[in-house]
Amino acid sequence: MSLFEVNNKGNIIVHGHLDRDTLSTNFWQGLSSSERSALINAEQSAIDLSDVERADSAGLAWLINAVRDAKQNGVSITLLNMPEKLHKLAKLSSADSFLPVKSDQSAN
Template sequence: MNININFDDAECPVVCPSGTLDRDSLTQNLLELLDNGANKRLRQAQQIQIDLSKVERTDTAGLAWLINAIRDFSKDSKQLKVINIPNEVLDLARLSNAQRLLTPTDSGKI
């Protein structure tokens, strides 16, 4: 798993994980994976997008990782939008009864 962050719009950076989000590739929460500079810039932004378009495969650990990212950003009262959510992630959220935390059109305070 790799993470690219697009800071072109400093007010609304886009976090783009890519590859596989599973128990073998995820050892830390999102903010723990970032260097201090990227972590600080994300914490300063008022809005954040997480774009899942480059996620190839995920399991329940990937869903938990995403929910933890939502939790971490909500501590700072950020507006968060998760976009391009793969059906696999939505299915796992439904099975885990977590779909209210993660919907394709979800936006706003979390």
């Protein structure tokens, strides 16, 4: 299974570990051309983090870059179901103020 998948609603579901050991490419580069086109056409998407088992500062940076790269391509991203430990890391890093996090919602 890959780190993330785009479901039939155009939302992204992230699986497993979001850390320095699993992240080899950024979000936008990891998308296929058809997935990129679908997101651009939808103009908005959600990244569901409910299946993330572990995340570190590299995972937080990946999310920040995902939001940035999507925005640069005209796509508005919302982060759903962010794990508490990742949310705390974002607060400690002062990144929580610009991450578009919504709680208690699902992209499924």
